[in-house]
Amino acid sequence: MQIIDSPQHTRHDPPFEILDGERTPYFEAPRRAAIIAGALAAAGFPAPTAPREFGLGPLLAVHRQDYVEYLERAHGRWVAAGLSPDGVMPCTLPLGGMAGRSTAPTAEAGRYCFDLSAPIVAGTYAAARCAADAALTGAEVLLAGTRAAYALCRPPGHHAMPALAGGYCYLNNAAIAAHHLAAAAQPPDAEVDRRPWAMAPPSVAVLDIDYHHGNGTQAIFYERSDVLFASIHADPDREYPYFLGFADERGAGPGEGYNLNIPLEAGVDDARYLAALEQALEAIAAYSPRYLVVSVGLDTFAEDPLGDFALTSAAYPAIGARIAQLGLPTLFVQEGGYAVEALGNNVVELLRGYES
Numbered sequence: 001m002q003i004i005d006s007p008q009h010t011r012h013d014p015p016f017e018i019l020d021g022e023r024t025p026y027f028e029a030p031r032r033a034a035i036i037a038g039a040l041a042a043a044g045f046p047a048p049t050a051p052r053e054f055g056l057g058p059l060l061a062v063h064r065q066d067y068v069e070y071l072e073r074a075h076g077r078w079v080a081a082g083l084s085p086d087g088v089m090p091c092t093l094p095l096g097g098m099a100g101r102s103t104a105p106t107a108e109a110g111r112y113c114f115d116l117s118a119p120i121v122a123g124t125y126a127a128a129r130c131a132a133d134a135a136l137t138g139a140e141v142l143l144a145g146t147r148a149a150y151a152l153c154r155p156p157g158h159h160a161m162p163a164l165a166g167g168y169c170y171l172n173n174a175a176i177a178a179h180h181l182a183a184a185a186q187p188p189d190a191e192v193d194r195r196p197w198a199m200a201p202p203s204v205a206v207l208d209i210d211y212h213h214g215n216g217t218q219a220i221f222y223e224r225s226d227v228l229f230a231s232i233h234a235d236p237d238r239e240y241p242y243f244l245g246f247a248d249e250r251g252a253g254p255g256e257g258y259n260l261n262i263p264l265e266a267g268v269d270d271a272r273y274l275a276a277l278e279q280a281l282e283a284i285a286a287y288s289p290r291y292l293v294v295s296v297g298l299d300t301f302a303e304d305p306l307g308d309f310a311l312t313s314a315a316y317p318a319i320g321a322r323i324a325q326l327g328l329p330t331l332f333v334q335e336g337g338y339a340v341e342a343l344g345n346n347v348v349e350l351l352r353g354y355e356s
């Protein structure tokens, strides 16, 4: 298990978000990553390696160029216009036919962000680029033949759409890595490489086990058949992100049948969750991908302040062990998890379960 981590994430530290209409201290705080890194070190995992720099190319494979350019300039423009350096945040949204052409900083914020939980501060773009590079570095580890890697990405990514930030996410780290793997996975040369996964079709599965639906990852791959997206999450009928994640969203066009959503009720316990995981893993096994990317959210934990599932810490090694049974080279990409005191231990338990 190779660990990829970077201190760059601390540059992204927004002071607040607006959650359910209230100004709230930012849940997705730098302390999360520090606690995970500390727990991995204490548990004897190898020392982390720093991400390589991949440039803009792999980002622009899944995100629109004007959006990435916006992320880079947004905070500077916002502050130069006399607005608060605490963070770029929309207040007027281009909905219901109000598309318009305004280039005002506040209008741009509304055009490129779908909620009030993804403020852009001075260091956001640098941190997001580094998180994407961490996921890409993990993908390269798999391409080099290592069985598993864990990218400690912060900010997380699975809510980020092709041209929208939201839900603490700016660049979709898991999707960027999955596309990179799918693009790199050429038809195997049977004379050279007879490992089972090298014989599989050049395709990738993304398993999203965050409490919230990975709306961004779904949107990015919705019309593609070379990346299967399977997500287990809180029913969007009651929970964020509300507007995507229903069971009847099955993909479109060439992607029809390559999107699997398993929305769950409140109070889900370990046994119920593992049964849902079984369903997702059966779909992935039937797809026979060459690589697996796991969007790892620990906000399924019973004590998470943003979730309503009832998973215990004992669920995570079981989840990891069951994922390992697929026998696929696997990249774990960190997403959510806000019960900070238990977060490090739960990540360790998941990865230990995988390695057991």
Ligand SMILES: [Zn+2]
Pocket: 210, 211, 212, 297, 299, 336, 337
């Ligand atoms: Zn989440």
